[in-house]
Amino acid sequence: MTAAYLPGDGGLDDRVPFLARLESDDRSALLxxxxxxxxxxxxxxxxxxxxxxxxxxxxxxxxxxxxxAANGYEALLALRGPGDIIGESAALTGRPxxxxxxALEAVGAVAVxxxxxxxxxxxSPAVSFALLGLTSDRTRAADRRRLEFASMSVRERxxxxxxxxxxxxxxxxxxxxxxxxxxxxxELAGSIGASRExxxxxxxxxxxxxxxxxxxxALLIRRPDILRRIARAEHPAL
Numbered sequence: 104m105t106a107a108y109l110p111g112d113g114g115l116d117d118r119v120p121f122l123a124r125l126e127s128d129d130r131s132a133l134l135x136x137x138x139x140x141x142x143x144x145x146x147x148x149x150x151x152x153x154x155x156x157x158x159x160x161x162x163x164x165x166x167x168x169x170x171x172a173a174n175g176y177e178a179l180l181a182l183r184g185p186g187d188i189i190g191e192s193a194a195l196t197g198r199p200x201x202x203x204x205x206a207l208e209a210v211g212a213v214a215v216x217x218x219x220x221x222x223x224x225x226x227s228p229a230v231s232f233a234l235l236g237l238t239s240d241r242t243r244a245a246d247r248r249r250l251e252f253a254s255m256s257v258r259e260r261x262x263x264x265x266x267x268x269x270x271x272x273x274x275x276x277x278x279x280x281x282x283x284x285x286x287x288x289x290e291l292a293g294s295i296g297a298s299r300e301x302x303x304x305x306x307x308x309x310x311x312x313x314x315x316x317x318x319x320x321a322l323l324i325r326r327p328d329i330l331r332r333i334a335r336a337e338h339p340a341l
Contacts, residue, residue: 118271119240120186122160124233133223133230134160137215142206148189149204155193157214161185164210165272165284169293170202179293182207182272182284191234194220207285252295255334260295261305262333265315269324278316278323285320 122130137160142148148159148166161183168181168189180202183189193200194217215223224231252260273280286294292302309315314329315322324330 119237120184121188121234121237122186124237125230129227129230132227133215134213136219136223137213140212140214142210142212144206144208146206147203148206148210148212149200149202151201151203152199154199155190155197155217157216158188158190158194158220159204160213160215161187161189162211162213165207166204166210167207167286167290168202168204169290177289177293178296179286179290188234188237191220257295257297257301258305259334261291261297261302262330264291264294265322265324266327266330266334269327273324276323279325280323280327282322282324286322287320 122134125133137157140159142164151170163185165182165184166189167179168183169177169179171177183204189204190200192198224234251263255263268282268284268286269280272282272284274283275281288302288306289299292299295302306315306317309329310317312326312329314326315324317323
């Protein structure tokens with residue numbers, strides 16, 4: 104489950120997590136530099152604006168990456184899960200962290216101190232190129248999504264987001280596709296640049312059409328065909 108990045112941006116390459124891009128020996132050597140950390144659901148993992156001291160490699164569980172504007176608006180930038188690396192940008196640049204990372208569920212990770220991480224990259228060209236490739240893929244995916252979203256209405260963006268989440272984080276049940284990553288209405292709003300009130304109105308409309316069913320931090324997609332029609336209303340190529 105990275106400029107705004109959402110699940111389902113672009114092709115398959117941008118969805119391949121960092122650890123999966125490494126040879127097994129490089130992966131083992133990198134993880135051996137750190138120590139294990141566990142986080143409970145909804146615990147802050149990294150804090151926006153704090154100095155960089157380490158990077159994290161997620162082994163299990165999902166997290167959300169958010170950034171807050173000066174006016175208090177919070178945007179959901181990405182979902183990071185097993186195999187992903189977080190905190191690498193601040194580690195490489197030496198700048199404060201640009202986003203907050205929060206555990207959406209119980210998360211197991213390995214923390215590697217910044218100095219150890221950067222030293223390892225200096226001695227491991229293959230790992231450095233893998234990280235560069237990951238950064239490039241994420242940037243390209245974010246650019247595609249910004250271009251796509253710029254020409255869509257909020258309603259269309261929301262339908263496209265739900266379809267993306269269903270594809271990348273959906274669990275099929277007898278009643279439909281249940282999203283396995285718990286996201287609040289505010290987090291959904293932050294994914295598409297809308298208000299929480301707008302998302303509430305859109306969900307009410309979709310419930311009336313029996314396209315979705317909602318509960319506390321739970322969302323079931325019953326009629327993806329309706330979402331596809333909304334998302335394609337002015338974009339038949341989607």
